[in-house]
Amino acid sequence: MKSSQVELPAADTSYALSLDGRRFTFGAVVSGAADHGQFVTLLSPDGRRQLGQVDAVTAEPGGTVSGEGALLGAIGESGLDARGTFPFGSAEVVTAEPSMIELVYATAGATLNVGSVLGADAVTARLIPQRFNRHTFWCGQSGSGKSYALGVLIEQLLVRTRLPMVIFDPNADFVRLGELSAHGEEAESAEEAALLQSRDIRVLRPAGDSADPLLVRFTELSMPSKAAVLRLDPLADRAEYNELLHFERTIGSRSPEEIIPRLLRSESPAARTLAARIDNLRLIDWELWAGDRPAVTDIIRERPDATVLDLGGFNHPDEYLVVALAVLDELWERREERRPILIVIDEAHNLCSPENDGPLEVAVRERITQIAAEGRKFGLWLLLSTQRPSKVASGILSQCDNVAVMRMSSPADLTELAVRFGFAPAAMLARTTGFRQGEAFFAGGFVPAPTLASMRTRLTVEGGVDVRVPLRAEGARPR
Template sequence: MISTDTANQSTQAPAAHSLDGRRFRFVGAIGGAADHGDFVTLAERDGRTQLGQIDQLEAAEDGSVRGEGTILGLISDGAIDITGTVPFDVATMVEADAATIELVYDGTGATLSVGTVLGEASVAARLIPHRFNRHTFWCGQSGSGKTYALGVLIEQLLINTSLPMVIFDPNADFVRLGELSQHGLAPGAAAEAGLLGHRDIRVLRPDEESPTPLRVRFTELSMPSKAAVLRLDPLADRAEYNELLHLEETIGSQGPELIIPQLMKSENPAARALAARIENLRLIEWEVWALQREAVTDVIEQRPDATVLDLGGFAHPDEYLVVALAVLDDLWAKRESRRPILIVIDEAHNLCSPEHGGPLFVAVRERLTQIAAEGRKYGLWLLLSTQRPSKIASGILSQCDNVAVMRMSSPADLAELATRFGYAPSSMLARSTGFRQGEAFFAGGFVPAPTLATMRTRLTKEGGADVRVPLRDAESAR
């Protein structure tokens, strides 16, 4: 941070100027360290003071620095006026103290306390809940704390909003979202823990013994989705596709064990071919079919506060795609009802990658692309989390107006982020290469100003914690 030695301020503090009242430039010598993202005050001789943030910085060998930044607002009467910024000829630039940085978040509706401002542990880093009516991208490499931090955000949304969520959870990281951690049981967390305890959190799992199994009704899938499950092309497989169109008319809604025998009895070669296809794909054996039980779409229609879909336990590798397709199709089909919901997809590259070419992958990706492009006005909002931005289809990534970045070492990924998210200063993005576990950068509409933060501790248990390396005790190691 920038030196605040007031005794030498006139000689050490850089001088700044602004031509347009929006950006400022500075040059001077300082005794301490400065970095991208630092908040600074810009004080003129007549007493007027504005708040700025450094986003470009160069240091010379003689200890002087020069750089640029953004003017965030005019400091007046203990508040920041973001509309009252003005140009100035010269101002003294010094580090903003904690009370001044706090003004950045006050009065903006930022109530989601996700951690503390990096370097200012006394200042809470807060996000703006109503700005989750835009798509959000959340990323960080393996070991950065990305999924743990996403859990912090989900908890804060549950505590502070009534926005329903459906969480696609491939690694069972959120299946214990309804269970308090040791931190959540501590006296200091009682108020937030009490609010979480009143939330309707449902966890649907593939396990047959689960009281809330994760299931889908084939008959409720759209025709294109049914075709994707069966790997049918309407032109290349036109006879079988046509038979599928009339399947319910010919055999009704019988159980799956009767479908193949009924089709095999048909005199229509297309029906027998469809039966062979179903048998060869072993679809009848898939655990995902609801039959007479409650389907996942029935649960989500009730709009619990959070519906966690444990996608990782199916025996067949395509079953989780059927779940995703059923949920996304159903939400899209009912979009005109305009019932808002946040669609949280952890490890989003499993569903959004441009590299996957199978019919189910393509169907899921195309539906997500449609929701990304058009779903916002219907209250269908995405929160996509992944380790690799380059593994997300560009048509989806480009629609995100909020971004959170944890440690990222790949130059290609950082370049992709800088290109896609022009509102995120590239110099602050670059700091992510040196992040420690749990440190993050936020930019976009859901934060009052680009923010570097240290994430707080979760209130609920993490379901998919890393497996530890077993160690020998001192005696057995000899």
């Protein structure tokens, strides 16, 4: 409401009004409560107190501000009662003490320590682990610290929950998830570090010299997925498709190098055409085929605490898509087992972009869309991370109930986020344009109140670190 509608008291004080007991409006001098995301205590004349959060502020002529916010709960002897908020005609507004802000997170059972609350550094910003049974969207432009911050969250999930994760890692950001950093070895983090060290973390990398190769068994793919690998259309390529349909019963018993000769020996023209297709695509040369070795799906069935899939080192550009399709097919086909798992997809635009139209890209996107729409009740939960929300298919983005936003300077991206995530206060979302590296905004079910935070330091070593520009020593003579 406008400041002219509020009889302002003496300097350094602000007064508020609430008609419905859920939201409040206020007017204040500039030194009063006037920052987006700020937690405030509202004191009624009868002595009752409530905790609130400012989510919109407008500067007024004459050196005053007005704004509004949400009531988070009534403050009593037993703590914070989120259902006990009440309307009032007038209340004094002051900045909340750290102990009051702490009640917001403690009452909600938020235990995932991701950093400190901006403007209240003494308060730990925490997320609610139980609310990762919803899909989560994580975004931030290049240089915002997005992948580093995602690593902080993954560490906390490993420390505080028994929720297994499979992590699609295109840039090797998480391949050192099992290695403690210098910070992770410090005394203050000793307990968490010990817990991390006890977790079962598997890192699978493209074959080559890898001790734990990232492999796929072709015969375990669904028939539509096999066709996508071979770029077969069931109608346009119906003869080859039908040949593959019948051949798949015996293909698993043969090594890859035996497949083409066997097809060529067939009297069927379709079999010989299929052999030429496999040869032209150089599929036999791909290094991801498991043969008799353990496939990625074998490992995921064991449900390690975290399975990191390093997708960035394959020689053929389609191999990472086959890995993604094999894993997603496996999880979807076994969905009725209802074994919860968090599917973390970093740089999600690689797998979820509406612009990708190749057979494998379409197959992967459609499977993720299916999991986004129907997987939640089966315990298949997505965590999608990307630089550009507009690069993620809208049918996937619209299913996310949690959102984390780091620095975003694109007006188009902020507009997209505001439209998709109406539960995130627009004024708080707009603050992301001025974020420093490592600052984040959280909203949705996994946080008890929209939170602006500075991310904590990771316990484990970050992989995929940017290459630094080499500098010359000062005073060095040119050669």
